[in-house]
Amino acid sequence: MAVDLRTRLGHVELPNPILTASGCAGAGRELAQFFDVAKIGAVVTKSVMVAPRAGRPTPRMAETPSGMLNSIGLQGPGIDAFLQRDLPWLLSRGARAVVSIAGGSVDEYTELAARLSDAAGVTAIEVNISCPNVEDRGQVFACDPDASAAVIEAVRARVRYDVPVFAKLSPDVTDIAAIARACVEAGADGLSMINTLLGMVIDTETMRPVLAGVTGGLSGPAIRPVAVRCIWQVRKALPDVPIIGMGGVRTGRDALELILAGASMVSVGTTIFHDPSACVRILRELDEELGQRGIARLSDVIGLAHEPRGAPARRLSGTIL
Numbered sequence: 001m002a003v004d005l006r007t008r009l010g011h012v013e014l015p016n017p018i019l020t021a022s023g024c025a026g027a028g029r030e031l032a033q034f035f036d037v038a039k040i041g042a043v044v045t046k047s048v049m050v051a052p053r054a055g056r057p058t059p060r061m062a063e064t065p066s067g068m069l070n071s072i073g074l075q076g077p078g079i080d081a082f083l084q085r086d087l088p089w090l091l092s093r094g095a096r097a098v099v100s101i102a103g104g105s106v107d108e109y110t111e112l113a114a115r116l117s118d119a120a121g122v123t124a125i126e127v128n129i130s131c132p133n134v135e136d137r138g139q140v141f142a143c144d145p146d147a148s149a150a151v152i153e154a155v156r157a158r159v160r161y162d163v164p165v166f167a168k169l170s171p172d173v174t175d176i177a178a179i180a181r182a183c184v185e186a187g188a189d190g191l192s193m194i195n196t197l198l199g200m201v202i203d204t205e206t207m208r209p210v211l212a213g214v215t216g217g218l219s220g221p222a223i224r225p226v227a228v229r230c231i232w233q234v235r236k237a238l239p240d241v242p243i244i245g246m247g248g249v250r251t252g253r254d255a256l257e258l259i260l261a262g263a264s265m266v267s268v269g270t271t272i273f274h275d276p277s278a279c280v281r282i283l284r285e286l287d288e289e290l291g292q293r294g295i296a297r298l299s300d301v302i303g304l305a306h307e308p309r310g311a312p313a314r315r316l317s318g319t320i321l
Contacts, residue, residue: 003290004297005283007041007264009124010164010189010242014041014096014265017298018255018283021246021269022047022100022126022168023072027086028093034276038094040283044244044267045086047102047128050111052078057212062201067220067248068270069199071213074102074131079115091121100168101155102128105135109151113158124164126244127155127188130195142170142195145182156187166244168192169230171223176230177237190242191234192267194227220270224248228261235262235303250278252285259298260305 005016019042025031028043037043055075062069076082082099090097099122101112109127116122129141129148141147148167156165167183169176171194180191196217201210209215227247235243245263248270249255255266266286271278295301 003287005287007298008242009265012123012164016041016283017265018279019044019244019265019267020279021267024269024272028090028095031276032093035280040279041265042096042098042123043090044098044126045100046076047074047100048079048082048112049074049076049102050079050108059210059212062210064201064218065222067218067222069201069211069216069218071211071216079112083119087119087121096123097121098124098126100126100128102131104131106150106154110154110158113155117159122163124166125159126166126168126192127152128168130170142179143173145179148179149182149186152183152186152188164189166190166192168195170195171226171230172198177233180234180238184238184241192244193234194230194247197223197226221248221250224254228257231258231261231263236306252282252289255282255286256289259302262303264302
């Protein structure tokens with residue numbers, strides 16, 4: 001049975017729900033030798049900043065049980081190079097481009113939003129608010145509802161109405177639903193979750209931190225239960241807001257778990273490092289998982305796990321569950 005995998009990124013329709021996760025595939029160029037990047041829902045770019053950035057000193061990656069720590073420091077060439085080189089390349093391949101942006105101040109986010117709003121071919125903007133606010137003692141935007149809202153409001157004001165704005169949330173907060181609500185009230189069309197969790201590794205031989213930056217972001221299969229919990233909580237609080245789910249997705253079944261929790265789309269990240277074709281494999285596996293269950297439309301199972309146990313079975317595209 002053919003499964004209808006179409007989904008919506010705000011008001012933009014995507015052919016399927018599988019995206020890359022920001023920071024794990026550059027701007028898609030590295031993956032093009034393994035699969036056609038136009039075949040997946042969209043390529044979410046590595047976070048772009050206003051100016052070129054060298055990132056943090058090495059070592060800045062460390063393997064952990066069922067995961068990986070990274071302390072890259074948002075290395076990148078800046079917005080000028082992105083608009084001149086990376087975005088045109090993505091469009092030439094027929095890919096849909098979701099551009100991740102990051103900044104150290106509201107003004108930097110505003111400048112990036114304005115530059116991208118003037119650029120043709122941007123499908124959506126993902127606002128990476130897991131950055132230190134240099135104007136507020138380095139506090140991370142995503143850990144404060146007011147700071148998060150200030151960034152989203154400024155970005156939404158400068159971006160064309162036809163370009164959806166998604167806020168990328170951090171799990172390192174007490175109440176992620178409160179942050180999500182603040183972002184939506186400030187104008188976010190949707191939410192991306194979760195970003196990495198803050199972690200640390202110490203080398204017991206040198207007796208010093210492994211990463212030069214001491215702490216780093218934990219990703220990989222180890223964080224998937226946290227991602228499921230966060231998506232569940234936000235879907236319950238804001239049932240009509242589209243969610244891009246991410247965190248430890250390795251298989252189509254993993255992707256289905258995030259969708260059942262409430263995600264409309266799923267970004268694939270860390271697993272790309274050892275399986276560059278993971279996005280198309282996971283897309284195929286998700287199609288098979290749905291087909292085996294007699295489900296004809298992806299949209300029928302988004303958030304389905306929220307239905308109470310023992311509730312009457314409901315009809316899904318001709319199949320009763």
